[in-house]
Amino acid sequence: MVKFYKGIESKPSLVVLNQIEVSQEQSGTSKSDLKKVSQSLKAWEFNFALPIVCITDEEDKYHLLTGLPIYEAAVEAELERIWVFLIAAKQPEAEAAIEQAILQSKLNERVVEPQDVTDFLDFINNPKSDLTSIPGVKDGYAKLIRDKRVYSSLEDMQKKLGAKRGLNWLRAYKQSKS
Structure with missing residues (x-):
């Protein structure tokens, strides 16, 4: 045992x-x-x-x-x-x-893979993406994300949007895709 x-x-x-x-x-x-x-x-x-x-x-x-x-x-x-x-x-x-x-x-959250980060950054950097389709992202946050584009890395995104908030959106995006 x-x-x-x-x-x-x-x-x-x-x-x-x-x-x-x-x-x-x-x-x-x-x-x-x-x-x-x-x-x-x-x-x-x-x-x-x-x-x-x-x-x-x-x-x-x-x-x-x-x-x-x-x-x-x-x-x-x-x-x-x-x-x-x-x-x-x-x-x-x-x-x-x-x-x-x-x-x-x-503490047992899903692991974020490098491809997940790449996909998420591509999504939030794309002007045609509907950012409000990410669970937890409402109009105000969508505007914030648009206003701070371009995101070159996970660290850059966390610096511009907040470490915890950005990671939560990444996890929500990953969850919505599965």
Whole structure:
């Protein structure tokens, strides 16, 4: 097993849905979002995002700590099993470990490849590009981008538009293209 958090053993596991105890009735996720995820689960026959579970007093029973919408979509997709991240600890200790998992997941962003940067710079430097098609770029930001053209590199773009803002737009552009 993989060591995860100060002596707590953890690992990805394939678990039968009826082995998972869920204390909350519904996640509150919109029906349309659940349907999209459910359809994806049916097509792929497995989940990419791993809900986190912990052990319970019952053998082969796990308590769901995160990922209720994924669980709901898996039920709707009539999957028999889903992948979970199993923390081999009781709920209070596992919840403390989740804080670390949440922090790490915020750092687990998609990698920006050199070609992504080139494509993005070509797009924002092109006078014919609809800059508002980039998620998060409204008319005011589109004008800012146009006014500061030409962008010769990622560093140049970040210097002119702001390091974080420019990178967020690059990631949003990459996401919208996939």
